[in-house]
Amino acid sequence: MTTPRIAFIGAGNMAASLIGGLRAQGTDASAIRASDRGAEQRNKISAEHGIETFASNAEAIQGADVIVLSIKPQVMKEVCLDLAAHIGEQQLVVSIAAGISCASLENWLGPRAIVRCMPNTPALLRQGVSGLYSNAQVSPAQRQQAEQLLSAVGLALWLDQEAQIDAVTAVSGSGPAYFFLLIEAMTAAGEKLGLPRETAAQLTLHTALGAARMAVASDVDASELRRRVTSPAGTTEAAIKTFQADGFEALVEKALNAAAHRSAELAEQLGQ
Numbered sequence: 001m002t003t004p005r006i007a008f009i010g011a012g013n014m015a016a017s018l019i020g021g022l023r024a025q026g027t028d029a030s031a032i033r034a035s036d037r038g039a040e041q042r043n044k045i046s047a048e049h050g051i052e053t054f055a056s057n058a059e060a061i062q063g064a065d066v067i068v069l070s071i072k073p074q075v076m077k078e079v080c081l082d083l084a085a086h087i088g089e090q091q092l093v094v095s096i097a098a099g100i101s102c103a104s105l106e107n108w109l110g111p112r113a114i115v116r117c118m119p120n121t122p123a124l125l126r127q128g129v130s131g132l133y134s135n136a137q138v139s140p141a142q143r144q145q146a147e148q149l150l151s152a153v154g155l156a157l158w159l160d161q162e163a164q165i166d167a168v169t170a171v172s173g174s175g176p177a178y179f180f181l182l183i184e185a186m187t188a189a190g191e192k193l194g195l196p197r198e199t200a201a202q203l204t205l206h207t208a209l210g211a212a213r214m215a216v217a218s219d220v221d222a223s224e225l226r227r228r229v230t231s232p233a234g235t236t237e238a239a240i241k242t243f244q245a246d247g248f249e250a251l252v253e254k255a256l257n258a259a260a261h262r263s264a265e266l267a268e269q270l271g272q
């Protein structure tokens with residue numbers, strides 16, 4: 001398959017992660033363009049990745065096979081209404097915005113091929129994971145284009161119901177932040193236990209990395225891996241019992257529900 005030409009509308013954090021991942025995978029800079037209303041963002045992304053940038057969204061999408069809407073949900077309507085007259089029938093629209101439904105995008109852009117997806121920031125290291133959903137107008141070739149884009153930066157998993165995007169947002173879209181929070185908390189606790197801060201940070205980070213790598217490579221599930229670390233009446237058991245006595249699993253469920261609920265709420269608030 002030839003490399004699709006990709007235009008990013010909005011050159012912020014997530015666009016930078018995706019563009020960085022695509023460039024690291026070998027996508028030529030000439031196949032990628034980006035627009036942003038901020039001159040600083042345009043200069044930064046063009047300096048970092050050697051891509052052409054535009055102040056005009058309409059100019060940026062000219063000649064693109066795939067248009068990636070990578071702006072905040074709050075400006076999606078305004079941007080789509082401005083772009084609607086400029087998008088060609090053959091151009092695939094990929095939205096990465098949390099909480100903006102295909103129906104809203106079609107209201108603003110007209111009926112067209114749309115893939116909604118939810119990536120995450122480790123895309124920058126090509127270690128991302130995304131959930132993707134395509135509407136009925138997306139052709140098999142366009143599905144492949146979207147998959148090619150997201151799988152350049154990590155694992156891409158198709159969903160068969162759009163509502164599942166809310167759950168993907170809660171688990172993996174926002175998920176890196178939960179692990180960062182745990183890393184922050186473990187580092188601080190290690191320091192309080194008497195370690196130099198840098199040592200506590202390195203121990204925490206490499207434990208997180210090792211545990212994730214082990215879980216991905218393992219043919220047994222996480223609960224069995226946890227059991228193998230947990231000696232009867234040992235140190236791990238003392239920690240796990242403390243987590244569970246204070247409702248760790250219920251808290252995680254509550255937090256993910258809040259994220260999924262917020263995703264659905266954004267769709268209601270911003271989708272009109």
Ligand SMILES: NC(=O)C1=CN([C@@H]2O[C@H](COP(=O)(O)OP(=O)(O)OC[C@H]3O[C@@H](n4cnc5c(N)ncnc54)[C@H](O)[C@@H]3O)[C@@H](O)[C@H]2O)C=CC1
Nearest residue numbers: 010011012013014036037038070071072073096097098119
């Ligand atoms: N940050 C994350 O971890 C993830 C974010 N997302 C989604 O990605 C989208 C972008 O998020 P971030 O990159 O974090 O936001 P960001 O604020 O870093 O980037 C958005 C960019 O859009 C630009 N912009 C604003 N109005 C514009 C307009 N009218 N025309 C062109 N550019 C405009 C801003 O100047 C900014 O550079 C959001 O919809 C978010 O829901 C999805 C998955 C993960």
Ligand SMILES: O=C(O)[C@@H]1CCC=N1
Nearest residue numbers: 097098169173174175
């Ligand atoms: O916090 C947010 O709304 C976005 C979507 C997923 C990650 N960041």
